[in-house]
Amino acid sequence: MRDVVVVGGGPAGSRSAALLARNADVVVLEEHERSGIPMQCAGLITDDVIKLSGVKPDVLSTLFGAEVVFPDGTALTVCSEEPKARAVDRADLDSKMADAAMSAGAEYVFGTKLLSHKATDSVSLETTSGDFEARMVVGADGHTSTVSAGMSGCRPGEYLRGIQADVLMRPEHEDLFRIHLGSRYAPGFFTWEIPCGDFVRVGLCTSWEVGPPMPFLKRLLGDLGVQDRVVGINSGKIPLNGKGRIVADRAMLVGDAACQVKPVSGGGLFPGLTAAAILANVAGRALADDDLSAKRLSEYSQRCDREFGSELRRGYSLRRMFVRLSDEDLDAAGRYASRDDVRSVLDRIDIDHPSTVVRDLVRHPAAIASAFPLIMRCLV
Numbered sequence: 001m002r003d004v005v006v007v008g009g010g011p012a013g014s015r016s017a018a019l020l021a022r023n024a025d026v027v028v029l030e031e032h033e034r035s036g037i038p039m040q041c042a043g044l045i046t047d048d049v050i051k052l053s054g055v056k057p058d059v060l061s062t063l064f065g066a067e068v069v070f071p072d073g074t075a076l077t078v079c080s081e082e083p084k085a086r087a088v089d090r091a092d093l094d095s096k097m098a099d100a101a102m103s104a105g106a107e108y109v110f111g112t113k114l115l116s117h118k119a120t121d122s123v124s125l126e127t128t129s130g131d132f133e134a135r136m137v138v139g140a141d142g143h144t145s146t147v148s149a150g151m152s153g154c155r156p157g158e159y160l161r162g163i164q165a166d167v168l169m170r171p172e173h174e175d176l177f178r179i180h181l182g183s184r185y186a187p188g189f190f191t192w193e194i195p196c197g198d199f200v201r202v203g204l205c206t207s208w209e210v211g212p213p214m215p216f217l218k219r220l221l222g223d224l225g226v227q228d229r230v231v232g233i234n235s236g237k238i239p240l241n242g243k244g245r246i247v248a249d250r251a252m253l254v255g256d257a258a259c260q261v262k263p264v265s266g267g268g269l270f271p272g273l274t275a276a277a278i279l280a281n282v283a284g285r286a287l288a289d290d291d292l293s294a295k296r297l298s299e300y301s302q303r304c305d306r307e308f309g310s311e312l313r314r315g316y317s318l319r320r321m322f323v324r325l326s327d328e329d330l331d332a333a334g335r336y337a338s339r340d341d342v343r344s345v346l347d348r349i350d351i352d353h354p355s356t357v358v359r360d361l362v363r364h365p366a367a368i369a370s371a372f373p374l375i376m377r378c379l380v
């Protein structure tokens with residue numbers, strides 16, 4: 001019997017496996033033939049996330065800020081002197097993280113899909129390559145998590161739909177990414193144009209209710225005049241506002257399987273990798289004490305909540321306000337954001353904790369007062 005079966009060889013699974021394998025016998029089941037495919041990520045992460053990953057991914061560009069374009073065409077540049085984020089090759093990140101977990105002692109079984117699991121005195125797992133037996137299971141199997149379904153675990157309250165194209169073009173700025181707001185391209189979210197060396201990653205997310213995002217991407221590529229320079233397209237879903245438990249007897253969820261995603265930006269790597277380190281610490285001690293009860297493992301839920309729970313909750317409240325804004329409201333927000341006192345706050349935005357921008361704005365009473373009509377508009 002294995003100590004731990006980790007289901008899913010994405011970033012959350014590989015980081016959990018790498019840390020757990022220091023003291024436990026770990027096997028990772030990954031349904032694809034290798035980690036990192038299919039790639040469904042813009043790859044925009046901070047240096048803190050790179051540290052949390054434990055590896056050095058290929059960096060395609062270094063970004064110091066963003067040009068935000070409002071529905072009326074007004075553009076506002078928000079940037080700082082320090083790098084805000086790196087665009088990385090996400091397939092390379094996932095594959096290096098899997099290699100690091102293997103070097104730490106974890107075994108990977110590729111091309112193997114979990115079908116179901118059952119926890120009693122141990123965990124029995126039925127897979128496309130036969131049965132496995134383990135003392136515990138970690139569900140790092142993304143937003144369609146089979147482990148979560150088997151333990152009646154966390155489910156998203158809302159999904160965003162994302163789509164992006166790699167486009168052979170030179171960006172206007174090598175060190176800024178561009179965001180469009182408004183219903184023309186990205187109702188309920190925003191677009192991104194990320195310089196990645198010899199191509200630009202052009203993508204967007206939309207609210208679920210507006211249907212498939214492809215027509216919006218086609219419109220954006222058409223307006224940019226680059227529809228004939230697309231060299232690859234991928235799409236995926238982003239789970240937000242998770243409800244339900246992330247631990248059960250002999251089972252824990254991490255990453256998208258636990259809906260650990262920032263609602264303001266759709267970024268899942270910071271919370272997912274932060275959670276993986278907590279998971280490995282809690283599970284490692286629980287394995288040593290041979291107490292894998294939900295009660296014992298609940299320390300993981302509590303520590304995740306302390307670490308980033310308020311960011312996710314605050315971020316989701318901001319999202320609910322954001323989706324109420326019309327294009328005219330967004331234009332008004334653009335005029336508001338161009339005030340010097342507001343710009344100075346936005347320039348310092350922390351991408352891993354984006355909702356703290358509100359806390360920082362509250363320190364500027366005049367800025368908040370002038371936003372009052374907009375705030376009221378968000379609340380009704």
Ligand SMILES: Cc1cc2nc3c(=O)[nH]c(=O)nc-3n(C[C@H](O)[C@H](O)[C@H](O)COP(=O)(O)OP(=O)(O)OC[C@H]3O[C@@H](n4cnc5c(N)ncnc54)[C@H](O)[C@@H]3O)c2cc1C
Nearest residue numbers: 008010011012031042043044114142162236255256268269
């Ligand atoms: C369009 C788009 C752009 C994004 N851009 C960013 C970004 O710029 N920055 C950022 O931080 N986040 C971004 N995200 C979110 C980010 O990609 C996810 O939060 C992140 O991939 C979650 O990692 P994970 O390891 O939890 O899950 P995943 O990366 O989804 O990995 C889950 C793994 O489990 C495997 N699996 C699933 N089911 C089974 C099964 N039954 N048996 C065996 N294996 C299974 C899958 O094959 C997969 O390899 C983006 C998402 C989308 C859709």
